Amino acid sequence: MKFSVLVEVSLRPGIADPEGATIERALPALGFEGITAMRAGKAFRFEVEAASAADAEAQAQSLAERLLSNPVIEQSHARIVEAS
Amino acid sequence: MSHVAIVVFPGSNCEYDAANAVESLGATFEFVWHTSADLSKFDAVILPGGFAHGDYLRPGAIARFSPVMSAVQEYAASGRPVLGICNGFQVLTEAGLLPGALQKNRGLTFLCQPSTVRVVSNRSVLTRTTAVGEELSIPINHFSGSYTCDDDTLSALVANDQIVLRYTANPNGSRDDIAGVCNSAGNVVGLMPHPERATSALLGSEDGRALLASFIGLSLPQAA
Structure with a gap:
């Protein structure tokens, strides 16, 4: 199955966010x-071919932690927005 | 003779400045494309400034996965000198070779100006021939240069003497005024200021020469 995934990346609480503060x-x-409490971040949408929603989400979360975010300063959250 | 590798990513733009500085100190250099996987023949490795892979995603985020970075990891682990300047510093933090991260500047402005930094530790390869407390005029040129790390990392940096340089007047909101840090062994150093652009009095400062001479392991030649 193909799952449409949304990953949100934002600065961790406690890390200064000059962009959010300026907005x-x-x-x-x-x-x-x-x-x-305005915080700026990034969002990524992509599709994952996987056997189950849980598997797709796990792959997306792994990708989010390894590439899409820098865990030193950022947190990430992946969720399925659509299955087809 | 010291032979220096200058790593070039798509989007690097300070490699010629670095090469010129290295040559002016009496060393030789080679540009090493980011797909190369072997740095073993070099005496030192520089990751120059620029916008590796367009700085897409985050500065250094994609460069970190370039094939050459495995070679840099290996080279650094063997205790040999690695220097990241500006974007190179960002790449080294993304690669986990240096602690912390570089964020957008406080004030969200691109900064291109002289800065004064103070030598905090001369335990690193970059500062081993300088004196603690010495002040150097080195230009900065960055948008994401605000050094950040969590409390535990900062305590460890202080305790292990890994803060190499601090700004005397913090230009970008860096935590604890940090301008450059090294790994615990002192052989991997990253800094946001550009010592390679401070190698001629004609261009405003030659204070970068002492740092680069220390890094490439040569004594500073007398100014011509």
Whole structure:
């Protein structure tokens, strides 16, 4: 089966996020009030051919940890968004 | 005669500066393409600055899987000198050869300016002929140069004397003002400033010569 996967990568809590902080600072100028805890990150979508959803997710999570994120400063989360 | 490998990835752009600096100190060099798998004949290895593999994903993230990096791992493990400058430093951290990581600069601006760094340890191959406390003017040129690591790593760096250089005026938000670190053995060093661009008074500073001479294991030739 083919599974469509979404991987989200973001900085770990406690790691300074200058991009998120800059976005947050820009919000009042646009009229957005009360938005806090803005964190910037990356998202990746791809397809995995696997026997089961669990297998696809495990492969995607392994890929996320080995290449898509730097575990020294980032956390990653893979999830299946569609199966076909 | 010291023979230096300068590793070139697709997107490296400081290899000629490094080569020029190495030659001016009396050593010879070869450019080594990133698909090469053998560094055994060299006396030292430099990973120069630039944008290896376009810096796609993260600086160093893809370069880390270039075939030459297995050779760099092996070379470093044998105790021989490895230097990562700027993007080369980012590659070495991604490869796990140096602790910590480099993040986007505080302020999100690309910085291209002189910086002053202080020698913190002369235990590393880069600083073994310098004096602790010595201040050097070395330019920086980076967007992702803010050194970061967790508390345990920082404590270990301090305890093992692995912080090589600190900025006197932190330009980018680096943790603990760190500009360069080494591995625990001291033979693998990475720094964000560019010593190869500080090799001529005509260009603003020649303070990088002492560092590179130390690294390639030659005494500093008298200025012509």
